Amino acid sequence: MKTDEIREKYLSxxxxxxxxxxxxxxxxxxxxxxxxxxxxxMNPFKDHFLGKVxxxxxxxxxxxxxxxxxxxxxxxxxxxxxxxxxxxxxxSVGEYFKEEAIGYAWxxxxxxxxxxxxxxxxxxxxxxxxxxxxxxxxxxxxxxxxRWGEKENFWGPVGxxxxxxxxxxxxxxxxxxxxxxxxxxxxxxGQCIEIWNLVFIQYNANPDGTFVPLAARHVDTGMxxxxxxxxxxxxxxxxxxxxxVSNYDTDVFSPxxxxxxxxxxxxxxxxxxxxxxxxQEKTDTAFRVIGDHIRTLSFSIADGIQPGNTxxxxxxxxxxxxxxxxxxxxxxxxxFFFKL
Ligand code: SER
Numbered sequence: 001m002k003t004d005e006i007r008e009k010y011l012s013x014x015x016x017x018x019x020x021x022x023x024x025x026x027x028x029x030x031x032x033x034x035x036x037x038x039x040x041x042m043n044p045f046k047d048h049f050l051g052k053v054x055x056x057x058x059x060x061x062x063x064x065x066x067x068x069x070x071x072x073x074x075x076x077x078x079x080x081x082x083x084x085x086x087x088x089x090x091x092s093v094g095e096y097f098k099e100e101a102i103g104y105a106w107x108x109x110x111x112x113x114x115x116x117x118x119x120x121x122x123x124x125x126x127x128x129x130x131x132x133x134x135x136x137x138x139x140x141x142x143x144x145x146x147r148w149g150e151k152e153n154f155w156g157p158v159g160x161x162x163x164x165x166x167x168x169x170x171x172x173x174x175x176x177x178x179x180x181x182x183x184x185x186x187x188x189x190g191q192c193i194e195i196w197n198l199v200f201i202q203y204n205a206n207p208d209g210t211f212v213p214l215a216a217r218h219v220d221t222g223m224x225x226x227x228x229x230x231x232x233x234x235x236x237x238x239x240x241x242x243x244x245v246s247n248y249d250t251d252v253f254s255p256x257x258x259x260x261x262x263x264x265x266x267x268x269x270x271x272x273x274x275x276x277x278x279x280q281e282k283t284d285t286a287f288r289v290i291g292d293h294i295r296t297l298s299f300s301i302a303d304g305i306q307p308g309n310t311x312x313x314x315x316x317x318x319x320x321x322x323x324x325x326x327x328x329x330x331x332x333x334x335x336f337f338f339k340l
Contacts, residue, residue, distance in 0.1 A: 001237075003229045003251055004114075007063050009272035010088045010223070011311040013108050014061035017333035019090055022062040026303040028312070034160040036312040037067035038302075041089030042163070042220040047071055048093045049163040049218045057209060058095040062089050062193070063225060065299055069315060076326065077273055079190045079230070079246035083319060086225035086246040086297035094216035101198050102134045102168065109170065109196070115231065116238050119173045121142070121182045121192070125153040130198070135168070144182065152186050155199045155220075163214065164295045171195050174245045190244070190272070196223040197230065226252055246270060247287050259340055264330040286329035293323035294340045 011021050025044040027037050032046060041064035046052070047053040064087045073080040090104065109115050122145045124131040135145050148155075156164025171185045173192050184192030201218040203211040226247040234245040246251070249270060257268045265285050269325070273281045297307070300316055307317035320337070327336055 019059040019061040041087040088223040092219035286326040
């Protein structure tokens with residue numbers, strides 16, 4: 001399935017469940033001064049969750065352009081980290097809560113996308129018996145559901161004000177045999193990745209770390225678009241897990257890599273850096289850095305953010321420099337980035 005089809009499948013699935021399809025917001029969050037760039041699908045709905053602004057509808061779905069730089073040092077070194085990505089999401093503003101959020105997610109992932117159930121592992125917040133029981137009722141055996149603390153399963157803004165709450169995540173085992181029995185969940189392994197986060201918003205976090213219960217309860221989910229595409233496309237529709245699954249092995253990146261191969265005369269071979277990197281590993285890392293960063297720069301500039309000397313513009317300039325610096329690894333000594 002092409003990425004355009006995956007995106008459409010998600011949005012139309014949630015439309016059949018009564019959700020209003022919303023356009024992606026821009027990457028410059030003028031409505032939310034707490035962040036430099038839009039980091040998640042929920043941000044455009046923040047004021048609705050807080051009850052400050054009313055929507056004409058209570059169910060929404062979107063594919064949101066997101067930009068995060070927290071993991072930038074990993075971008076290029078792994079198969080699944082990005083600075084720019086799309087987040088597929090469905091949102092309930094004061095209406096449905098855990099039961100529907102979990103039910104819809106399971107139906108979409110197992111019936112619409114047909115991800116293999118026996119590779120899926122669920123996490124819930126430590127004391128969230130409700131979410132645990134709902135997954136059990138859907139038919140998941142207890143050993144597929146594990147409980148985690150705040151770091152992994154309580155989602156909210158870090159050091160800032162904003163809606164937050166316990167979450168439940170879906171992880172997929174990508175090993176050739178799919179037999180790691182959940183041991184790689186939350187282990188920073190490219191062989192078992194989180195693909196969807198379901199957040200049950202109940203509180204507003206204050207910058208001092210305290211929480212205030214909100215007047216209503218909401219749902220905010222975020223699915224990693226490029227990650228799901230990778231699982232589907234790298235495995236040839238789940239038929240072959242023998243090759244490593246990579247976000248860069250999808251139709252999001254293949255046209256960029258084809259052009260980069262043409263411009264540089266080097267071939268992308270999808271290797272990941274090991275200890276004491278080989279020349280090919282360095283080349284492949286550079287392809288991924290440049291492939292990720294050209295998307296970040298393109299979408300940011302299109303949304304009105306130019307590389308510059310201060311604030312978000314400076315962040316962008318640094319991303320641009322990082323990409324160009326990796327261009328040296330591919331042998332570029334003249335401007336090349338604009339050609340992509
Ligand atoms: N807000 C959550 C996240 O960013 C889910 O959308 O992971």
